[in-house]
Amino acid sequence: MDILEFYKKALTIRFFEEKVDWLFSRGLLGGTTHLCIGQEATAVGVVGALRQDDYIVSTHRGHGHLIAKGADITKIFSELLGKREGYCKGRGGTQHLCVMELNFLGTNGITGGGLPIAAGAALSIKLSGEDRIAVCFFGEGASNQGTFHESLNMASIWNLPILFVCENNMYAMSTRFSDISKFDDVALRAASFGIPSVIIDGMDAGRVFENTKKIAEKIRQGGGPALIEAKTYRFCGHSKSDARLYRTREEEAAWKQKDPLPKMELKLLEVISQGEIEVIKRSIKASVDDAYEVAVAGEDPGVEEALEGAYAQREDLLPQGNI
Amino acid sequence: MPWTKIYSNKEEFEKAAAGSTLRGITYKEAILEATSRMLEQDKSVFVIGEGVDDAGGVFGTTKNLHLKFGKDRVMDSPLAENGITGIAIGAAISGMRPILVHMRVDFLPLTLDQIINHAAKWHYMFGGKLSVPLVVRAIIGRGWGSAAQHSQSLPSLFTNIPGLRVLMPATPYDAKGLLRAAVYDGNPVIIIEHRWLYDHMGHVPEDDYTVPIGKGIVRREGKDATVVGISYMAYEAMRAAEALSKEGIETEVIDPRTVKPLDMGLIIESVKKTGRLVIADTGWKECSVGAEIVARIMEESCGILKAPVVRVNLPETPTPASPALEKAYYPGVDHIISAVKKTIQK
Ligand SMILES: Cc1ncc(C[n+]2csc(CCOP(=O)(O)OP(=O)(O)O)c2C)c(N)n1
Numbered sequence: 001m002d003i004l005e006f007y008k009k010a011l012t013i014r015f016f017e018e019k020v021d022w023l024f025s026r027g028l029l030g031g032t033t034h035l036c037i038g039q040e041a042t043a044v045g046v047v048g049a050l051r052q053d054d055y056i057v058s059t060h061r062g063h064g065h066l067i068a069k070g071a072d073i074t075k076i077f078s079e080l081l082g083k084r085e086g087y088c089k090g091r092g093g094t095q096h097l098c099v100m101e102l103n104f105l106g107t108n109g110i111t112g113g114g115l116p117i118a119a120g121a122a123l124s125i126k127l128s129g130e131d132r133i134a135v136c137f138f139g140e141g142a143s144n145q146g147t148f149h150e151s152l153n154m155a156s157i158w159n160l161p162i163l164f165v166c167e168n169n170m171y172a173m174s175t176r177f178s179d180i181s182k183f184d185d186v187a188l189r190a191a192s193f194g195i196p197s198v199i200i201d202g203m204d205a206g207r208v209f210e211n212t213k214k215i216a217e218k219i220r221q222g223g224g225p226a227l228i229e230a231k232t233y234r235f236c237g238h239s240k241s242d243a244r245l246y247r248t249r250e251e252e253a254a255w256k257q258k259d260p261l262p263k264m265e266l267k268l269l270e271v272i273s274q275g276e277i278e279v280i281k282r283s284i285k286a287s288v289d290d291a292y293e294v295a296v297a298g299e300d301p302g303v304e305e306a307l308e309g310a311y312a313q314r315e316d317l318l319p320q321g322n323i
Numbered sequence: 324m325p326w327t328k329i330y331s332n333k334e335e336f337e338k339a340a341a342g343s344t345l346r347g348i349t350y351k352e353a354i355l356e357a358t359s360r361m362l363e364q365d366k367s368v369f370v371i372g373e374g375v376d377d378a379g380g381v382f383g384t385t386k387n388l389h390l391k392f393g394k395d396r397v398m399d400s401p402l403a404e405n406g407i408t409g410i411a412i413g414a415a416i417s418g419m420r421p422i423l424v425h426m427r428v429d430f431l432p433l434t435l436d437q438i439i440n441h442a443a444k445w446h447y448m449f450g451g452k453l454s455v456p457l458v459v460r461a462i463i464g465r466g467w468g469s470a471a472q473h474s475q476s477l478p479s480l481f482t483n484i485p486g487l488r489v490l491m492p493a494t495p496y497d498a499k500g501l502l503r504a505a506v507y508d509g510n511p512v513i514i515i516e517h518r519w520l521y522d523h524m525g526h527v528p529e530d531d532y533t534v535p536i537g538k539g540i541v542r543r544e545g546k547d548a549t550v551v552g553i554s555y556m557a558y559e560a561m562r563a564a565e566a567l568s569k570e571g572i573e574t575e576v577i578d579p580r581t582v583k584p585l586d587m588g589l590i591i592e593s594v595k596k597t598g599r600l601v602i603a604d605t606g607w608k609e610c611s612v613g614a615e616i617v618a619r620i621m622e623e624s625c626g627i628l629k630a631p632v633v634r635v636n637l638p639e640t641p642t643p644a645s646p647a648l649e650k651a652y653y654p655g656v657d658h659i660i661s662a663v664k665k666t667i668q669k
Contacts, residue, residue: 087450088448091447091448091449092448096444096448096449098445098450100449100453106445108441110436113409113436113441116405116408116410116413117410117412118413119409119410120411120412120414120416120417121413122413123410124417124418124419127395127414128418134413146403146406147405147406147409150403150407150409151406151409151410153406154400154403154406154407154410158398309451310446310485311446311486312446312454312456312509314454314507317420317508318533319364319507
């Protein structure tokens with residue numbers, strides 16, 4: 001694991017999300033968005049342990065996963081701004097970001113909707129005999145959806161190459177997990193499908209990386225599905241308008257002590273100086289600001305583009321020899 | 324073409340086929356053949372669904388395919404309709420061409436999240452970056468005991484959604500050709516089959532062919548009234564037309580074959596000629612395919628009707644179980660005959 005690279009990715013995510021937050025507060029972005037500030041370690045740790053050709057299926061809180069997978073933040077900004085240059089030509093927005101060239105099969109506005117789709121990508125891999133894996137992020141809230149149980153069961157009976165990653169940040173909107181689940185750990189549920197699981201500190205990128213690396217390799221070698229539950233915390237509200245009345249400021253302060261970024265900086269100080277860290281911070285902050293400026297100067301899609309593309313034109317699919 | 328013909332019963336087909344070299348097979352055999360050919364030719368095609376490897380093979384439409392192609396490509400699945408749909412979508416966007424089979428249309432409501440929120444939208448909302456070549460087959464039940472939860476038609480759940488296609492083939496020829504067209508269309512396609520069509524026979528070429536999605540067909544020409552007969556109701560419409568002909572009324576019967584997209588051009592052409600329209604559908608009336616046809620005529624050529632449209636649909640109640648009640652429940656040839664007469668008297 002290249003700690004410097006991880007740190008830069010995590011910082012990019014943090015600054016990107018903070019910029020998005022700022023843009024909302026200034027009314028420069030509309031709709032809603034779900035930020036992953038505080039959860040950067042799960043994104044960089046998991047994705048950093050994967051290969052480029054591994055599939056990722058993400059959630060509504062997916063900017064971090066996408067940035068970790070190597071996306072161009074300018075194109076993400078463009079998409080959030082509804083510009084033609086966006087990854088989905090402005091048709092998707094924050095909850096529908098898909099980047100096929102990175103094998104990133106979408107953020108998703110339907111809680112739990114991505115779970116079976118990730119299992120389907122894993123089924124493709126298995127049927128084609130490839131050694132890739134599919135990784136599905138989901139929140140602890142999604143683990144109460146039927147799709148969670150259906151997908152884990154099918155992944156298990158078909159021995160699919162899939163890693164389920166639960167980012168347990170304790171709250172689904174304002175609902176505390178302990179109010180909607182008899183147990184605090186989602187990982188317990190994996191056992192009923194015969195799926196091995198681990199519970200890890202999701203605020204520690206190194207831990208997340210090492211665990212993912214080990215488990216992903218096992219899956220790649222035909223070991224079947226596994227589940228990682230990363231205990232984490234979102235420092236911000238659920239979405240842009242959330243006064244966070246369902247949790248205490250003390251609880252938040254305690255979790256902020258575990259902020260993944262200072263932890264990474266401590267590690268980095270073993271190899272570079274504080275001054276160098278400051279330079280990196282400034283340069284990443286500047287690159288995020290620049291990316292936004294480039295994106296906002298982009299083109300709005302033409303109105304006719306709203307009406308295009310409900311159907312794929314795939315004349316290429318039909319095999320020869322048809323009468 | 325001999326295979327555009329529609330035969331109301333087996334005897335009728337055999338009479339027509341006597342002395343000819345054209346091959347006749349049943350509707351269910353046509354589906355089985357199309358599926359088997361695609362499994363043979365294309366490694367990316369696979370079949371998934373509850374009981375697809377059962378000895379009966381979903382009323383014969385997937386029979387023994389698992390023995391020929393293995394259980395990896397003809398996959399029995401757990402009872403988890405929404406989950407299986409998601410799995411099929413995930414496989415479709417990553418290079419496979421799944422054919423997902425449901426024994427009953429009634430199980431489709433459990434899959435609506437994956438179909439409506441995901442499959443239908445992904446091509447558009449991801450800016451055309453991917454397509455979802457997913458085929459979902461589902462079967463309408465009918466007959467004693469099918470009752471409320473095993474008899475529904477439900478195309479309108481899907482015709483309302485941009486991004487989806489909905490096919491309702493009535494003949495063996497169309498069942499084979501439309502299934503192949505669906506698999507290679509590149510979009511999510513729902514095929515609604517009627518259980519009562521499964522033993523109907525018709526001419527079906529052994530070669531591979533596709534029937535174009537969005538093209539209806541005139542099953543019988545006539546000048547006095549147009550009857551659009553959807554799925555099984557195309558047969559009831561043919562019977563009605565024969566009976567009416569004896570009374571000197573010549574009915575044109577149109578089988579739209581696909582209900583999204585609808586071949587409105589064909590229907591409008593016919594109504595321009597006859598001025599009278601009856602729509603016979605396998606489902607309920609409100610917000611139905613028939614409602615769409617009427618609305619489109621109003622929008623596109625409202626002057627062509629000489630009389631109010633009459634629709635033949637299920638009554639606005641769930642389907643009863645008792646055979647006595649069921650008999651009263653389902654409309655058929657007699658309803659179509661009176662509907663045609665009603666439009667002509669006006
Ligand atoms: C099917 C569905 N139900 C409800 C919502 C509204 N919603 C959006 S995010 C969310 C909470 C999800 O919680 P969790 O899965 O734990 O993820 P987190 O937000 O904590 O990252 C809810 C209820 C939705 N988007 N989709």
